[in-house]
Ligand SMILES: Nc1ncnc2c1ncn2[C@@H]1O[C@H](COP(=O)(O)OP(=O)(O)O)[C@@H](O)[C@H]1O
């Protein structure tokens with residue numbers, strides 16, 4: 001393992017590469033493995049493949065992981081420790097395994113009341129994450145799993161936390177910029193992202209995209225089958241206003257209006 005990984009004060013496991021063969025999933029950045037049904041191991045494949053380019057980032061990432069490992073919340077998966085292979089450089093971190101195959105994509109097949117109930121719960125967890133100082137950035141269906149009927153935030157090593165910035169600048173962290181053509185607070189960006197994800201799901205309209213421009217979004221909102229009051233509320237969430245409220249109250253109003 002490299003010096004910076006060894007400088008970390010959190011628990012470290014050294015494993016054989018052969019222990020990591022059962023995949024739980026993978027994304028842009030890495031692959032997550034089931035380690036002996038005990039832990040989920042996330043291996044930073046991208047960093048490893050482009051080591052020369054990402055070396056400095058990788059060191060910062062491990063410092064962030066150490067900070068994140070101090071946090072706990074039953075609906076957020078934080079690192080428990082780091083792991084490396086005996087024969088090579090640092091590789092990744094481990095966390096608890098989420099016992100589920102479902103994520104927010106499975107909500108697309110649910111009845112509206114169940115869908116909105118879960119979206120409200122998701123909003124509450126995002127609110128709590130913000131209160132803990134995390135800004136998620138990459139809010140999307142497969143970064144929110146569902147376990148025992150509860151939303152669980154995963155992929156938090158990519159979130160911005162304290163002085164630590166996002167990793168690999170998730171494209172979604174530019175949502176505010178795409179919509180309004182100017183920089184906005186990253187917390188408000190999260191709220192816009194979640195609002196758009198909810199609208200896309202509830203109204204089955206893929207045009208509610210995080211790269212959409214303001215004019216088209218306004219037109220889309222204007223044509224939604226909801227009251228003017230709800231449209232105004234949605235627009236506040238998507239507008240360039242700062243310190244936006246959270247999404248739950250609008251979700252509750254939509255449910256009441258439609259059902
Ligand atoms: N703790 C976990 N328990 C079970 N499955 C997980 C866990 N963490 C991640 N996964 C699965 O692995 C996939 C990729 O993990 P993620 O952390 O989102 O990586 P990336 O940064 O590459 O998107 C997830 O979409 C999910 O299916």
Ligand SMILES: [Mg+2]
Pocket residue numbers: 027142143155
């Ligand atoms: Mg992910």
